[in-house]
Amino acid sequence: MALQPIVTLDNVMKAYGTFTALHNINLEIGTGEFVTLLGPSGCGKTTTLRLIGGFETADKGRITLAGSDVTQEPPYRRDINTVFQDYALFPHMTVAENVGYGLTVRANRKPKDERVRRVGEALALVGLSDKADRMPQQLSGGQRQRVAMARALVRQPKVLLLDEPLSALDVKLREAMQVELKHLHQKLGITFLMVTHDQEEALVLSDRIAVMQGGRIAQIGSPSELYDRPASPYVADFIGAANLIACTFAGREGGLAKVKLPDGTLMSGIEVQPGQELKDGGKALIAIRPERMQAGPTPAGNSALSATVVNQLFHGGRFQIELRLDGIEAPIFVDIARNTVAADGNVPQPGNRMEFHVAPLDVLVYRAEDGA
C-alpha cells in the first residue's frame, strides 16, 4: 500500500472475559482509502470498529490515528465518526437538529452560524436539503440512512466508520445507496472503513477488503486479488462462489501441481498458492469459480471434465448448471452466460452428461487440512 497510513492497528487484542474476540490484529489503512471488513457473524468486525472509534479499549497492542497513539483516548478525542447499523437517530429531534448535534457537544461546540452552515452543507451532500425540518419517523429507511451519514460527516472527520450501513435497506435501495456511498467517498476524499457481511457489497465498494475469520484477518487485498487468488479455501468460499472439490495431490512438474479427482481425472499445470505444503498422495482441495468452467470442446492445455446435470437454474442473464462429478457428493456449479448460447434449448438439461473444461490458471489448489 503506497498511501500514507491514517489508521494503524499493531498487534491489537481484545477479550471479553475468557473469550478472545480479536487475536493480534495488524491492519494499516491508507489516507483516503475505502477498506471493508468482511466476514461471518461473530468474527469480530464490529469489535474492530469499536476499538478504532474508541468505544472499547484494546487489551493489548496499539492503535494510531494520523500518526498519534489514540489507544487510550476516548471517542470525542479521535477525529473519527461512526455510522451505526441502526442509525441511532434521536426521535425527538428534527433532521437538522440530529445532523447538527455533534457540533453542539463539549469538545466540538461550534457557534450557531457555523452550525447552520455546516448542517446545510451536510444535508445538501446527501440530497436531503428539503427534509431539514422533518422528524426521523417521517422519513423512509433510505432517507434515515442519509441523515445518519450527514450526521457523521458534519464534523468533517478524517475517518468514517460504517457498521453495516445499508443492511436495513431492501435490495434495490441498497444497490442505489451503494452507488451513492461510492460517489460520496470519491467526492470527499475521507477514509472509509466499512463493515459488511455482504461479499458483493464489499467487492463493488472497496479499494481493499480484509476477510476476517474467528477474530483474525484471513486475508487482505484488492477485490480482484481476493477473488482471483484467495489465500485459503475459506476466503475462496466467502468471496464469490467457488466450487471446492476434494482430490489427491499427484506431485509437481516444472513447479506446477497435478491433482487427481475422485473420478480419475488428472489435472496438471496448476499454480500452487503460497504457503501450501502439499505432499504427494496427500489430500488436497481445488477451488474453481463457476464462470471459469466452460462447456464445449477442450482447447489444448485445458483439463476436460465430465459430469451429470442435476438442475438447470435460470438467473436471467445466465444459467447456473448444477452438476455431480462421479465419486463426489457435493454439487458443483457451472455458469453459462445466456448470450453465449444460440437457443435456450441448447443449454444442458437435467439427466444429460455435460462435457466441460477449465484452464489450469483458473484452478487453485490448497491443502485439505486448511478446511473450507
Ligand SMILES: Nc1ncnc2c1ncn2[C@@H]1O[C@H](COP(=O)(O)OP(=O)(O)OP(=O)(O)O)[C@@H](O)[C@H]1O
Ligand atoms: N460486550 C461483549 N461481551 C462479550 N462478548 C462479546 C461482546 N461484544 C462482542 N462479543 C463477542 O465477540 C465476538 C465478536 O463480536 P462482533 O460484534 O465483533 O462480531 P461481528 O463480526 O460484528 O458479527 P455480526 O456480523 O453478527 O455483527 C462475538 O462472538 C461476540 O459474541
Ligand SMILES: [Mg+2]
Ligand atoms: Mg457486527
